[in-house]
Amino acid sequence: MSKAAKAIRITYLALLALLLIAPLLGLYPVFVMKLLCYAIFACAFNLLLGFTGLLSFGHAAFFGSAAYITGWFIKSQHFTPELGILAGVIGAGLIGLVVGLVAIRRQGIYFAMITMAIAQMVYFVCLQAPFTGGEDGLQGVPRGDLFGLLPLASDTALYYVVVVFFVACFMAISRIVHSPFGQVLKMIRENEPRAISLGYQVDRYKLLAFVLSAALAGLAGSLKTLIMGFATLSDVHWSMSGEVILMTLLGGVGTFFGPVLGSGIVIALQDLLADKVGSWVTVIIGAIFVLCVLAFRKGVVGELQAWLERRRRAKA
Secondary structure, three states: OOHHHHHHHHHHHHHHHHHHHHHHHOOOHHHHHHHHHHHHHHHHHHHHHHHHOOOOOOOHHHHHHHHHHHHHHHHOOOOOHHHHHHHHHHHHHHHHHHHHHHHOOOOHHHHHHHHHHHHHHHHHHHHHOHHHOHHHOEOOOOOOEEOOOEEOOOHHHHHHHHHHHHHHHHHHHHHHHHOHHHHHHHHHHHOHHHHHHOOOOHHHHHHHHHHHHHHHHHHHHHHHHHHHOOEOHHHOOHHHHHHHHHHHHHHOOOOOOHHHHHHHHHHHHHHHHHHHHOOHHHHHHHHHHHHHHHHOOOHHHHHHHHHHHHHHHHHO
């Protein structure tokens, strides 16, 4: 194992240890859980954009629809939390399959516009459907007991469940990217005509990547509903799609830890500045994003990796 790989592994282990002891350090569990949900959302989006090269403007449809599905099944149908989350993930995956079948044969701005248009359709369904609560959203979703054994009313108990989900998702995405399937996705991103000439069914690979990304985004939305106890129209609004793009670009597209760091920066800024500057927090985050794009075009983690690579080559 190279020194760089050892350093990365040690860093991940240190961050995992920090997550495990975060409640003991006085960090508010609900805030950290919210951050982890958006980190899963950003990692799911990065699987599509960073490793497949597909820019979706409608990922809020999967995040928000899963939030509503999970909330409705748990509140109205009295599902247990794990079944509610499973229903949300399956629902988001099925919506992703439908959207993918429509959009996947288009490229560039046409693909992005189709995903955004269908996401707006999902938004209006959530606005008008009788079981979603309309503009009030779906309120008062109980947490229940996980597998009928572990009560999730405790923030600490739910926190460690969310940590398990986050670590599992992070490892799953890493495994997908490093698998032969992931290598084909990278080839499609770099040179799609080359992949076609080698005989790969490019549309099938892109569709599978799209569905996987949608399902993981749905998992993030389901967990968010369980944590906060509600699902609202902001979860399916186009601005949510913009936020996840911002998180991914800010941290670093095509990196593993970049989306996690980007989501942490955005959520932390929103939480810290919301009470102080009100709606101006959006302007501040936008200005930070502009500066980041101008100064760190590869994102924070991407630029750090590039600097370390240049330093390694200089030593060599």
